[in-house]
Amino acid sequence: MELLRAENLNHSFDYPLFKDLNLSLNTQDCIAIQGSSGCGKSTLLHILSSLLCPKQGNVFYKNKNLYQLNENERLNIRRYDFGIIFQTHYLFKGFSALENIELASVLSHQKLDEKILEKLGIDKLLGHKIGKLSGGQQQRVSIARVLCKKPKIIFADEATGNLDFENAKNVIELLISYVKENQAALFFVTHDNKLVNFCDKTYILNSNGIC
Template identity: 55%
Template sequence: MSLLQVQNISHAFDYLLFENVNFTLAPKESMAILGVSGSGKSTLLHICSTLLQPNHGEVLLCDHNIYNDNDDARLKLRRYDVGIIFQSHYLFKGFFANENIELASFISDKKIDNGILERLGIADFMHYRVGDLSGGQQQRVSIARVLAKKPRIIFADEPTGNLDDKTAQEVMNVLFEYIEKENAALLLVTHNQQLAKQCTYMKHLHLDGLKEDA
């Protein structure tokens, strides 16, 4: 059984970004994607997570061929099965931290695991407005918001970019523990080689696809 199958994906804007990208992710597996700036790592993540249709190829997500499905089917996947952690957290800054997290829980009909708030080190900031939090605290709130949905697969674009090394490792531990406990999967874009090596797979994105070597 696989949660994510990527088959012969190619994409270009005014120039070719990458082609012939193929991989599979099963429950409890994680994959880190590395590459030089501009290689298309975030674009590939967006393609896999229903946000951007590729020029060529297919993406099967939780047994759905997402770009053959209609918009309603993709929205349902995004609501219940997909969690996306962006480089920019996209929190509602006028809301309190707990309101951002509770909204995700409400939309997906899932109960918040308060233990995750403790593990992420943000339990004491729940009644702060998001705009009053530091960048690192906001990023951890955005991660908690995703985990509150209890998604089957998490797409994370530089989720530790605003964090010091110790906090970054703690956050990754929470993500790894989550996919193990919930039979979920994690697709991670990162520049951090040390974090990438902890994933089940570590791949580098090149013009001609994903490779093991740098």
């Protein structure tokens, strides 16, 4: 079943990024996006996840045009249906790891999934303040926070950038397992040529779109 569809996307800042880009995400799809630095990978992720209106083109989620909805409707989709893992963690520094994760679960009305915490290897770190955790541990907390929301689409922007390969491999396998088991989808931006092999499809983004 189709979850997300992008039609004829065009975007630019001071220079053109991509034009006439078309893409679809179906349930259980795990798609990796690669490309040179500055080609617009993160910008595309922001557009597809409802955070940035494209200069031209449309994005449909479950056949609803995201950018014809009002901001409250988009906010509800981001809160309940989309999970976004950024390069920067955006964790609350004064909170513990558990409090950061629980906050997302409460806002999305989902029960905390302890198995996810165990699989990410952070179940023994839950009482630690975020500021006391390493960059890799914080990244895994931010990933747990997203998965515990039970999203229908996971948008991951260099989600494994702060992790060694073994932990990165564990994360991508967990994300893919979640997608397959929950009829969800994954849009994964990465520079890691090894991790893309775990995904169903890999696209290269350039000024002409994706290939």
